[in-house]
Amino acid sequence: MASIAPAAPLEHTASSDVDLSSTSNAKATIAPLAPFSVGLFGCSEMLNEGFRRLVEVGVIKRKVVDDLDVMRRLHDGRADAADLERLEREGEYLQGGFYLGSQDFYDWLRDMPPAQRRGISMRRISEVNELYGGNETLERLQRRDARFFNSCMMATALGAAVSDTLDDGRVVSGVGGQYNFVAMAHALPNARSVLMLRATRDGGGETRSNVVWNYPQATIPRHLRDVYVTEYGIAHLRGKTDEDCILAMAAIAGSGFQYPLLQAAIGAGKLAPKHYRLSDRNTPQRLRAALAPLRAQGVLPDYPLGSDFTAVEQRLVKALAWLKANTATTGAKARTALKAWFSGGAADAEAMRRMGLERTAGFAERLEARLVALAMRENSAD
Incomplete structure (x- = not known):
């Protein structure tokens, strides 16, 4: 737990603290872990x-x-x-x-x-x-006692969800039945809507938060807010005040994005200026370290529910994702290409065959092969 000294307007502290590093802001009641006798429909x-x-x-x-x-x-x-x-x-x-x-x-x-x-x-x-x-x-x-699970791209601190349209109007996905299921969760007695999202996303060489203060487009309006889940926790929003919703959503955001989220809320008059103790636990590094023993035991495979990818294709998926992230900018592209060209190490022969790069002709193909080989080596520990 780290207390981060905030800049204005958060430096105006009140007598009480709000601790976002505490799990009390983002947790679920533990259900009894007994076998299902009646089961689900x-x-x-x-x-x-x-x-x-x-x-x-x-x-x-x-x-x-x-x-x-x-x-x-x-x-x-x-x-x-x-x-x-x-x-x-x-x-x-x-x-x-x-x-x-x-x-x-x-x-x-x-x-x-x-x-x-x-x-x-x-x-x-x-x-x-x-x-x-x-x-x-x-x-x-x-459909009694229903639970509706959907995923979304982004969520606002006040509980709206973004699932289909970007801020400039580009449509990236159909709404599908998401709105219907969320509305149904509010119409049925004892039903809940659960929206899941990644706390952050990488693109263009930078990491951005998917938990934002506001967004021009909304698939699910804030008045239908209920439960949100990120890799860092669970936020229960139904029936809560805007202040409680903001704190719960900030608690499941990435550690580096909690402060600007609270700044925006204070600037809009939704939060009182207090001392907010931020969390240093909501990081990918901590998650990887916590899950590493389970990964090593084979309990958490990449595709636990099945996949048509072969073993070599599963290795390539991770390697190509790494390559995309490390060539997102001109500078990163140059650094990665130089490292690939001058670094040694054996190539994954099976992966090279799958990519059609076991035999190369010309500079472009040789560079491509070395880039793939580098990406495979960088991800071999995973």
């Missing part, structure tokens, strides 16, 4: 490897039927033997609009026993994403 626009894993370990297994009377009796505890027999025979535990994953995922769907496959169905996107398509009462019973 899975319903998503896209079904992928993660749902497969949840089915395999017995988390997704609660069945539903498209019969309002039966669902009411199940909900009220009045279901008879005939209802339970029908639920077992016709019930579905997984519904999706489309299915996307690795070849192993498709093999799992194709080869599962018929009785298990009957519990999975493909539904219209409008049916999955909406609550008001004509069967609201039925879907409310099926």
